[in-house]
Amino acid sequence: METVKRGYVPKDTVEFGPKAAAKLNAAAQELAFLLDRGYDTKSASTFVGNHHLLSERQRLALARITSPRAALEARERKRLREAPEALVLDGFNTIITLEVALSGSLLLEGMDGTIRDLAGLRGSYRIVDKTVRAVELLLGRMGALGVKEALFYLDQQVSNSGRLRALLLDKAAERGVQVQVELHPSVDGVLSRLENVVTTDAIILDKCGSWYNLNRGLIEETVPEAWVFRLDR
Numbered sequence: 001m002e003t004v005k006r007g008y009v010p011k012d013t014v015e016f017g018p019k020a021a022a023k024l025n026a027a028a029q030e031l032a033f034l035l036d037r038g039y040d041t042k043s044a045s046t047f048v049g050n051h052h053l054l055s056e057r058q059r060l061a062l063a064r065i066t067s068p069r070a071a072l073e074a075r076e077r078k079r080l081r082e083a084p085e086a087l088v089l090d091g092f093n094t095i096i097t098l099e100v101a102l103s104g105s106l107l108l109e110g111m112d113g114t115i116r117d118l119a120g121l122r123g124s125y126r127i128v129d130k131t132v133r134a135v136e137l138l139l140g141r142m143g144a145l146g147v148k149e150a151l152f153y154l155d156q157q158v159s160n161s162g163r164l165r166a167l168l169l170d171k172a173a174e175r176g177v178q179v180q181v182e183l184h185p186s187v188d189g190v191l192s193r194l195e196n197v198v199t200t201d202a203i204i205l206d207k208c209g210s211w212y213n214l215n216r217g218l219i220e221e222t223v224p225e226a227w228v229f230r231l232d233r
């Protein structure tokens with residue numbers, strides 16, 4: 001199986017390194033200020049990015065990290081403090097972030113406490129050497145938390161979604177978690193209407209009934225060396 005560092009971009013060590021941190025922190029504060037006053041993310045990110053001469057990747061990171069205060073408060077009210085016995089997971093969103101963590105590539109801590117990546121999913125996905133480990137860690141964590149049932153949703157139109165489904169079911173058979181995997185053409189739309197959701201997608205977090213921050217605890221406990229860029233408190 002091919003060895004891949006999921007989400008690795010060499011220039012990240014500079015663009016998200018110590019010297020860039022002060023600029024990114026200032027930009028995040030300004031972006032949050034504008035979002036709190038009703039500016040849309042795209043135009044506000046462009047304005048702040050131009051002001052600080054940010055790269056495209058830095059601008060994308062800021063948009064992933066930053067949210068208006070009202071959204072943050074609403075997400076916090078819906079966040080489950082303890083794992084429920086049944087979870088519904090945004091499959092690619094969750095697994096790719098774990099692959100990025102295992103690769104030592106850049107992760108971002110959002111203002112809402114979630115851990116996000118910049119790897120992206122543009123219709124294509126392939127199983128790499130980190131995938132099996134990511135799935136094993138995920139299933140192990142759910143078992144340790146007392147989760148008895150897990151329903152994964154995978155984007156039907158993404159390449160190799162069927163192979164990932166088979167891997168999930170195969171690994172689940174070795175553990176005590178009852179797993180189902182659905183391939184669906186509109187995962188975001190389905191998850192937005194459900195409870196007990198595991199995702200870091202801001203749109204889903206804003207619409208779903210309740211959510212559990214599974215990846216954060218999992219990464220902190222099992223991949224403590226993961227590279228997570230955090231804003232100053």
